[in-house]
Amino acid sequence: MEQLKMDIFTEPIVAMNVGVQDFGEALEKQAVTVIYVDWNPPAGGDQEMIDLLDQLL
Amino acid sequence: MLNDEPGVQQSAVLMGTDANKGLLAEIGIRGAELDGATPNDLVVAVLASETEVVDRLLKGLDERLQSISSSVKPSSYLSIDEAAITNPDINLVVISVPGDYAAREANKALELGKHVFLFSNNVPLEQEIEIKELARRRGLLVMGPDCGTSIIQGIGIGFANAVRRGPVGVVGASGTGIQEFTSLIHRAGSGISHAIGTGTRDLSDSVGGVTTLMGLDALEADTSTQVIAIVSKPAQPATLQRLLERIERCRKPVIGCFLGLSRPLSGAVSSFVQAYSIDEAVELALGKMNQKPVQPKVDRDIESLVRQEISQWQPEQRYLRGLFAGGTFCYQSQQVLQAAGIPVYSNSPLDKRYHLEKPESSLEDSLIDMGDDIFTQGIPHPMIDGTQRAKRILAEAADPEVSVLLLDFILGQIASADPVGDLIGSICKAKETAAHQGRHLTIAASICGTELDPQGFDRQKKMLEDAGVLVFATNAQAARFCSRLLLAARG
Numbered sequence: 001m002e003q004l005k006m007d008i009f010t011e012p013i014v015a016m017n018v019g020v021q022d023f024g025e026a027l028e029k030q031a032v033t034v035i036y037v038d039w040n041p042p043a044g045g046d047q048e049m050i051d052l053l054d055q056l057l
Numbered sequence: 058m059l060n061d062e063p064g065v066q067q068s069a070v071l072m073g074t075d076a077n078k079g080l081l082a083e084i085g086i087r088g089a090e091l092d093g094a095t096p097n098d099l100v101v102a103v104l105a106s107e108t109e110v111v112d113r114l115l116k117g118l119d120e121r122l123q124s125i126s127s128s129v130k131p132s133s134y135l136s137i138d139e140a141a142i143t144n145p146d147i148n149l150v151v152i153s154v155p156g157d158y159a160a161r162e163a164n165k166a167l168e169l170g171k172h173v174f175l176f177s178n179n180v181p182l183e184q185e186i187e188i189k190e191l192a193r194r195r196g197l198l199v200m201g202p203d204c205g206t207s208i209i210q211g212i213g214i215g216f217a218n219a220v221r222r223g224p225v226g227v228v229g230a231s232g233t234g235i236q237e238f239t240s241l242i243h244r245a246g247s248g249i250s251h252a253i254g255t256g257t258r259d260l261s262d263s264v265g266g267v268t269t270l271m272g273l274d275a276l277e278a279d280t281s282t283q284v285i286a287i288v289s290k291p292a293q294p295a296t297l298q299r300l301l302e303r304i305e306r307c308r309k310p311v312i313g314c315f316l317g318l319s320r321p322l323s324g325a326v327s328s329f330v331q332a333y334s335i336d337e338a339v340e341l342a343l344g345k346m347n348q349k350p351v352q353p354k355v356d357r358d359i360e361s362l363v364r365q366e367i368s369q370w371q372p373e374q375r376y377l378r379g380l381f382a383g384g385t386f387c388y389q390s391q392q393v394l395q396a397a398g399i400p401v402y403s404n405s406p407l408d409k410r411y412h413l414e415k416p417e418s419s420l421e422d423s424l425i426d427m428g429d430d431i432f433t434q435g436i437p438h439p440m441i442d443g444t445q446r447a448k449r450i451l452a453e454a455a456d457p458e459v460s461v462l463l464l465d466f467i468l469g470q471i472a473s474a475d476p477v478g479d480l481i482g483s484i485c486k487a488k489e490t491a492a493h494q495g496r497h498l499t500i501a502a503s504i505c506g507t508e509l510d511p512q513g514f515d516r517q518k519k520m521l522e523d524a525g526v527l528v529f530a531t532n533a534q535a536a537r538f539c540s541r542l543l544l545a546a547r548g
Binding site for chain 1: 195
């Protein structure tokens with residue numbers, strides 16, 4: 001088990017936003033660099049296909 | 058809002074997941090088009106009196122969706138892995154995808170060595186346990202799932218209030234609990250080092266307090282933190298034991314505010330102080346730094362105010378109705394009233410005997426958590442949109458047995474741009490309706506937020522006061538006032 005990484009408390013926050021855009025925008029308003037991911041449900045939301053993909057990758 | 062359009066009986070906007078299709082079927086919306094919808098589709102379902110109404114709405118909807126799509130941020134990244142490889146400086150991944158997919162994304166972020174803020178709710182418990190175990194092994198924080206608020210290095214993540222930085226650190230399971238605590242610390246003149254949200258289930262024995270314990274580690278190691286508060290519903294027994302053992306080793310004082318718990322914890326350790334309300338947790342935290350809380354200016358004599366209000370009630374006006382945007386405010390208000398010997402019904406009950414089976418209609422004294430899933434399926438949360446609460450205010454005011462309404466207003470980023478403005482029309486109408494029928498309706502409220510919040514604390518407060526609402530400094534104070542009203546009126 002690794003010791004808790006304190007980088008988030010000591011270094012500038014650089015965020016990735018996955019999902020609702022408002023969360024990222026609220027961070028940008030506070031001068032945080034935000035990288036947006038254009039998220040879509042994996043495998044079109046087909047659970048069987050998602051499980052298969054997860055096994056392969 | 059679609060529901061406000063003429064001719065619309067009911068509407069919902071949801072992703073086309075199987076769970077959502079089931080919900081729609083329950084309200085009588087089904088058909089081939091809906092069967093064909095996938096989780097990649099947005100389903101707009103409308104029950105209307107005539108087909109013309111639906112046609113008109115669909116036309117307007119296309120235009121609205123066009124304008125939204127033109128404001129979407131362009132992103133060249135389609136996955137967490139891709140974005141992380143190109144931007145190695147990323148240290149925090151904020152995830153708000155639907156619950157069924159959230160753990161998968163959180164897992165990816167953790168595997169890449171990133172801390173996670175996980176807003177998504179409805180994440181299966183076993184998946185929460187898995188991602189938190191992975192986080193612990195990797196030395197990374199998972200704030201969530203179902204985490205509304207964190208503040209790290211003064212940066213608000215999720216629904217957070219603008220507060221100055223300072224020596225008080227907090228770990229909390231509830232978003233609105235953290236918001237009230239951090240706002241009150243700020244309003245008392247102090248500040249927050251970091252506020253770490255854990256998600257609502259963290260202190261259950263199934264999850265074992267992984268994030269809370271790591272949060273304590275972080276705040277103990279953090280040089281800017283002098284005192285640590287924990288704000289949560291009570292921990293389950295085995296987890297409480299682990300938590301108390303950890304607190305005993307902590308070199309900094311720890312204040313525990315376990316809402317709903319009205320007795321002292323057995324086995325509590327010397328470095329631990331217990332608070333019974335968020336207000337008290339704030340006072341104790343400030344006391345640990347030898348700083349006196351700035352008491353809100355007492356500008357009225359509470360006892361005479363109580364007498365003045367109840368003297369205007371009609372004999373049949375007996376009951377309190379609380380309508381809350383913040384789940385923690387609903388819960389804390391029940392605790393205050395219960396301590397005063399007043400049992401209250403709720404859809405999120407402190408005492409299971411007073412579970413309100415049908416939260417759509419109140420019973421005697423009732424406190425309603427309007428953020429409950431039953432009110433928010435396909436409809437925005439009351440912290441973002443006041444439509445549902447505005448309607449409910451009018452419904453309660455029309456009940457001749459209602460004497461007092463208790464409300465909360467939550468400011469801060471992502472919340473409604475004008476929480477009071479959203480409800481003020483209903484509040485005025487409610488008072489007018491009651492007055493028209495010869496009744497005086499008392500309305501008590503509190504505002505969670507600071508003068509630095511974008512909504513403007515003073516402006517929000519003035520709007521309420523101008524409408525005759527009695528505004529208290531904290532939710533606990535507003536609830537205490539209601540308990541005194543009821544006790545005085547009932548002799």
